[in-house]
Amino acid sequence: MKPPPLRYLRAHDPEEAVELLAEYGDEAKVIAGGQSLVPLLNFRLARPSVLVDIGAVTPWATLVSGDRSLELGALTTHLRIERAGGTEPFRGLEVLPRTASLIGHLPIRSRGTIGGSLAHGDPAAEWCILAVLLDAEATLCSGRGERRVPLTRLLQGFFTTTIAPDEVLTAVTFPRTGAAASLVEHAPRHGDFALVAAAAAAEPADGVCRRPRIVLGGVGPTPVRVPDAEDVLAGRALTPDVVAAAAAAAAAAVDPPSDAHASSAHRRRLVATLVTRALTHVGGRAREGRAA
Amino acid sequence: MTEHITLTVNGVAHEVDVDLRWTLVDVLRLVLRQTGTHVGCEHGVCGTCTVLVDGLPARACLILAGQADGHEIETVEGLGTAEHPHPLQAAFSRHRALQCGFCTPGFLMLAAGLLREEPRPDPARIRDVVASNLCRCTAYDGIIAAIEDAAGSAGAGHPRDLG
Missing domain, CATH: 3.30.43.10 (Uridine Diphospho-n-acetylenolpyruvylglucosamine Reductase, domain 2)
Known part of the structure; x- marks a missing residue:
């Protein structure tokens, strides 16, 4: 049509x-x-x-790389982020370019933007999940002024955000926490929307997990943190046993929906598998001393 | 709401009056009468309308006329002709990379965009990229082989100089 x-x-x-x-x-x-x-x-x-x-509003396509954070203009395309892998602005935030390659396909990534994805608020969208995982903040502009809102408060439900009708999302800011992070997902075909995605982050310190974070996508109306699973990890080394216990806790903590694409039980099993993979990846990166 | 826009299509500037909510593929086919770009699903899934916008592959059904204003569009009409096929077109023919041909313009432009950025992609990379487009005659093996073959040719990511 x-x-x-x-x-x-x-x-x-x-x-x-x-x-x-x-x-x-x-x-x-x-x-x-x-x-x-x-x-x-x-x-x-x-x-x-x-x-x-707003495609021609070039100030909203800029990238501002600071010591403590990386601000991406809302018009930054997925492809631009994907191709920025290994560049200085993304040092410590390598999870962003790595994850960009999971979004749709090349002709989608050449046009689609990070701001559009966040404002659309799909609970399985990679940027929404990572923004929640990494404590990112959105910048919203209107005639009333500018405000910064953490993504956890921006995303309210399926395709529902707290962006007011007269506001526009102009940028997203990722703090440089030094955490190692990973996002993995399962889609029936590469490029499809993920049935379930799992993201994990942890700050490596003396071989144990500090500030562990686990965020799941595709299991509810917004990306969700799973404190039950994070508690399993806090202060412990990411050994296979600890990872398995956290994955089991994550699967037990969610009640994912059933739909035409997958049953609730299937999604729960995917949660366990994907959390295991994400944490294993995070553990590997942390051991190598590499952030994000 | 009809407005004046300027599009460069295969190097030729066109000034047209269009409703800005029309999609680029409709502007190409219905206004400019360049029907080489096919239109399938109209929601960005099938990829048969793939064209290059400012050198990058994009879905012409997911771009509104207003968004295309002032941009450079490349379509299959700019690749080659029956007499002087583009290396990708010649390779698609050699490898029987098409059957009904409906998806072919999209695959050709997708491949042209890939080879322009990455002149020698490995087969895994080609497989990854062509997953974006649907071919219901299941000629994927031929399509992948054709792109790999054409990747060695000079100018494979660029339109033929038709002089």
């Missing part, structure tokens, strides 16, 4: 984007890469009467 009738408005700078959203916010959707929104428009599952295209 084709997109429904709508007014297509282009912002040329941040001020114009914010003005357009102040005027049309309630009936508008922001479009960046369009790789999630255009399918919804073509199927008429989304019927905004106004589209605000």
